[in-house]
Amino acid sequence: MSSKASSSLKIDRSVKTLRELTLEKMRDAILSAYFKPGERLVERSLCEELGVSRSIVREVLRHLETEGLVESIPHQGPVVASLDAEKASQIYEIRALLEGHAARLCAERADDALIERLAAINDEIQAAFGRSDFSGVLARTSDFYELMFEGSGQFMAWEIVQSLNARINRLRAMTIGSTGRAAEAAAEMQLLVSALRRRDAQAAHDASVAHIRRVGDIAAKKLAEMTLADAPSGDTSSHSIAHAK
Template identity: 50%
Template sequence: MDNALKVERPTVTLRELALNKLRDAILERRFRPGERLVERKLCELLGVSRTVVREVLRHLEAEGLVEILPHHGPIVARLDLETVEQIYEMRMVIEVMVVRSCAERIGAADVDLLRVHLDEIRAGFAASDIRRVMRGTSAFYEVLFTAAGKTVAWDVFRNLNARINQLRSYTLWSPGRNVTGPGEMQAMLDAIGAHDPDAAEAACRLHVGNAWAIARQSAAASE
């Protein structure tokens, strides 16, 4: 049979494209916390139907990036100090466990891959490209979890990632974080590469703790 007329399934749907665009816009703070998300305006901006917009908003609500307020409609999720505390408590516990395990079992190829992703993070900062920084950061952490053999923990962490990235949109661009952040990650990588779990844990606690403090200040200022 002639397959010339066969319709190929697109690799990315219109809904997925719209979801990624709106998520990026929120993370890049083109929509501010508490800002109302008007469906009609989003339809015009994204070039999609109201049905698609509603599906996207429901998905982002599940990720924690959008709130639906009674009699008001969807807004960009606001920073909440209690939520910040819970997210960073979980981050600290999970990441400390992962970096210790990673330092004990990582191979040379994964160390090299972590270096590549860290270089990408630095390049993103140099270009003031938040998407590039976040992509590099997500890739860096995925290698950490995989090298540590913590695939279940990665699934848990990945489910938190949208909220973590929202907080990163505040912490990444705080003064000097473009230097201190990668520097802390470099210290963590050096300890992991040296197979030193105690030093890796100390570097991880410093890195997460400093980001936590910045996020806490941002949340307190927004209340």
């Protein structure tokens, strides 16, 4: 085991299965850019560091491949999937269509209690921003949109969004730390919540779409700034996944 690894890396099996916990740990490591785009994911090193079997590591890597976070390269094996500007643009287009429509219908259909729950979750998102707790921002933002789709009655649309959630959260993780983003996001989300409370369907739609277009612009800029200097060494042995968030 790497000298940086410690007993804290061992998986607590008391609540979830070992596979589920390993999947969460690896997903978080990729979302936090602990593992860089294009970086090789060496099974032996991951087994040693996580303290799990190779069969579990292989299952987890296959699952992450279905989420679009890992890709298999011939003669190289699994690597962290690269962030593709064109794919990112398409994801934001899909989000604008589905989330904008869901926001409109949520304003029209949701009861007052659900909208107040959305407002409360938004408060938690902004509090997490204030603590620089970006993992908390990601988690509560996902909760916000799940509830908004519930309020809209668009369950099939939410299934489509869920299928993209890992990639959406990867893009969110890249944009939420941008300079000034906390205040900007707070203003954007407040516009959406206010429109929902007023039952202004058009304003809710427009606020949702404007928010997505803004983060899409930030993501495009971030992706454009990436250079070959960011390429990983391809060796995971110096990592300590315990520090990934």
